[in-house]
Amino acid sequence: MTRIDKYWKRSAAGLLAALMLMAGGRGMNFESFAMTSKTPFMEEAALQSPGTLVINDGQAAVQASQDILTPVQIGTDAGQAQAAAQTGQGAASGGTAQVMAFGAVSTPVTDSSSLFGAGRLTMYANHDTNAQSLSVIIETGQGGLIVVDGGWRANAEFLLNQIKQKGGHVQAWLLTHPDTDHIGALADILYNHSTEITIDGIYYSFHEDSWYAEHDANVASMVAYTKGAFANVAPEVLHGDIVSGQVIEAGPAKIQVLNQAYKMTSDVTNNSSVAYLVSLNGTNVVFLGDLAKAGGAQLMADHDLGALDCDIVQLAHHGQNGVDFEVYKALRPSIALWPTPQWLWDNDNGGGAGSGPWATLETKNWMVRLGVKTSYCVKDGDQVIE
Numbered sequence: 001m002t003r004i005d006k007y008w009k010r011s012a013a014g015l016l017a018a019l020m021l022m023a024g025g026r027g028m029n030f031e032s033f034a035m036t037s038k039t040p041f042m043e044e045a046a047l048q049s050p051g052t053l054v055i056n057d058g059q060a061a062v063q064a065s066q067d068i069l070t071p072v073q074i075g076t077d078a079g080q081a082q083a084a085a086q087t088g089q090g091a092a093s094g095g096t097a098q099v100m101a102f103g104a105v106s107t108p109v110t111d112s113s114s115l116f117g118a119g120r121l122t123m124y125a126n127h128d129t130n131a132q133s134l135s136v137i138i139e140t141g142q143g144g145l146i147v148v149d150g151g152w153r154a155n156a157e158f159l160l161n162q163i164k165q166k167g168g169h170v171q172a173w174l175l176t177h178p179d180t181d182h183i184g185a186l187a188d189i190l191y192n193h194s195t196e197i198t199i200d201g202i203y204y205s206f207h208e209d210s211w212y213a214e215h216d217a218n219v220a221s222m223v224a225y226t227k228g229a230f231a232n233v234a235p236e237v238l239h240g241d242i243v244s245g246q247v248i249e250a251g252p253a254k255i256q257v258l259n260q261a262y263k264m265t266s267d268v269t270n271n272s273s274v275a276y277l278v279s280l281n282g283t284n285v286v287f288l289g290d291l292a293k294a295g296g297a298q299l300m301a302d303h304d305l306g307a308l309d310c311d312i313v314q315l316a317h318h319g320q321n322g323v324d325f326e327v328y329k330a331l332r333p334s335i336a337l338w339p340t341p342q343w344l345w346d347n348d349n350g351g352g353a354g355s356g357p358w359a360t361l362e363t364k365n366w367m368v369r370l371g372v373k374t375s376y377c378v379k380d381g382d383q384v385i386e
Contacts, residue, residue, distance in 0.1 A: 099245040103307030105256045109282035115311070117141055117281035119253070120386040123314075123337055124162070125378035128154040132318045133181045134289070134339045137162060138278060140251040144171035146278060148287050148314075149182040156188035160196065168197040171250040175204035176289025177261065177273040178212070178223045187222075190229035202230070203239045203248065205261040205274045215268045242274070244302070253280040259302065264294045270317060271295035277308055284309050286331055288316035288323060296323025305330035312337060312385075318344055320358040325366045335385075336367050338377035345379045 111117035118141025126133045133151035140146065147170050150159050163170060175183050189197070206212075212220035230238055248255040256277040264271035273289030286308060291299065296316065299305070305327065313333040316322025319340040338345070340360065349356035367375065376383035 097241075097243055097246040099243060100247050100256065101245065101307075102256075102258075102303045102305075103309065105247055105254050105277060105279055106284070106309070107252060107254055107279040107282055110252075111281060114386050115281065115283045116386060117252075119280055120384060121285065121312075122162075122385075123339060123376060123378060123383045124151070124155075124159070125381050125383075126151060126155060126341065127158050128152070130341060130343065131181060132339065132341055132344055134176070134314070134318070135159060135185065136287070136314070136337075137166060138253065138280065138285075139166055140171070140253045140280060142251040143167050144169055144251040144253075146171060146250050146253060146255065147173045147186075148276070148278075149174070149176055149289070150185035150189075152181050153184035153188045156185040156192070159185045160189050160193050163197050170197060170199045171201070171253075172248050172255055173199055173202045174255065174276050174278075174287070175202065175274070176276075176287065177269060178204075178206060178219055178226060179269055179290065180218075180222050182289070183222065183226055187226045187229040190232045194232040199233065199237055201239050201248070202233070202237055203242050203255075203257070205242050205272075206240060207261055207263065207272060211263070212269075219269050253278060255279075258286075258308075259295075259299055262295050262298055264292075264298075266294050267292040270322075273316075275299060277310075283311050285312040285314070285337075286310045286333070287314045288327075289314075290317040291323050291327075292317060292321065293324050296327040299323075300327055300330060306332065311335060314339065315363060319363045320344065320347075320360040322363070325369075328366055328370060332370065333372060334374065336372050336375045337383070338375055338379070340377055340379060342379040345377060 109117075115121075116138070119139045120141075121136065121138045124133075124135040124137070126135075129152065131152060133155060134149040135151040135155060136148040138146040138148075145163060145166055147159075147163070150156075150173075173186060175186070177183075186202070206223060209220065209223065212223050242257045242260065244257060244259050246257040248257070256279075258275035258277060261272040261274055270290040270292045271294050273291040273295060275289060275291060276287045278285045278287065288296070308331065310331040310333050312335040313328065313331050314337040316327075319338045343349075343356075344358055344360055346353040347356040347358050347360050348354070354361075376385060
């Protein structure tokens with residue numbers, strides 16, 4: 001792929017956004033979801049990506065965050081970042097973290113003909129079930145790997161084989177939040193295959209056990225399971241004390257932690273997602289995990305997201321009911337990563353396209369309004385960007 005010129009892509013996107021009319025909002029609210037392979041979704045013919053999304057923009061909207069909260073309303077303590085790094089979570093930073101301002105993290109362009117130079121980014125489809133997941137491997141081009149989340153426990157064998165095929169050396173494993181469809185694979189790899197690959201660092205931000213027990217018993221169980229797996233690696237590998245602005249070196253790549261896990265009273269687990277910036281060959285990728293509206297609003301309040309010079313964004317919460325339009329508007333990406341299976345892309349709950357409750361169409365419209373022309377979606381299988 002020819003490298004995208006940042007100046008012109010931002011100018012074109014800004015002009016397009018200025019010309020688009022703002023339409024009325026849908027205002028639909030839905031809880032977080034986690035579908036399993038037993039859910040009877042119909043298989044549809046795969047659409048092609050990357051490509052241009054042709055969407056009816058008449059349904060797109062920007063709406064104030066107070067009107068589109070999940071059913072549990074945000075309380076007065078919402079949006080407050082934790083004042084200190086989490087302790088008692090197996091954290092071992094090995095010293096004071098290097099912290100830099102937003103916009104200060106960048107990497108040199110070594111190959112202007114490609115996005116990632118000698119490296120590449122692969123976003124994986126779920127090869128084991130129809131469920132949504134987030135699993136990304138970035139090859140740095142110098143033998144090291146960056147893994148983002150990894151998917152379900154059922155995906156562990158597939159992911160392990162992918163890591164082995166790419167050299168088996170993970171320099172940084174980034175966890176967004178402790179939902180099973182994000183961290184289950186890592187936990188199972190650590191339980192059963194911890195000696196088969198090397199991992200320099202696992203980075204995460206978990207709340208205290210009692211918080212998960214109070215809000216979501218399933219997530220509390222997953223956190224306990226994962227902490228048990230952490231016992232199979234050396235303490236210095238674990239970095240559960242990451243802080244906002246922290247910079248992680250991974251060969252020629254640089255990673256910046258954008259936030260610690262937030263404590264929100266709405267969509268509590270998704271809003272605890274940690275966002276990361278990964279920069280390689282001058283290309284900046286922002287991973288949002290499953291951040292929902294309140295978490296996205298707090299991230300915007302805490303930082304100037306425009307300073308990140310984002311080229312590629314992973315769409316929050318699998319492309320539906322994640323962060324609001326304003327977050328994407330601030331980031332101004334040229335490329336969208338959709339960790340979105342076919343049924344979710346089509347909003348199909350088994351009754352055909354459009355039969356489900358998911359807000360995927362709204363997010364598609366947002367991308368059109370922002371001038372995002374290229375989308376990679378796992379509905380079409382594994383997506384490789386070079």
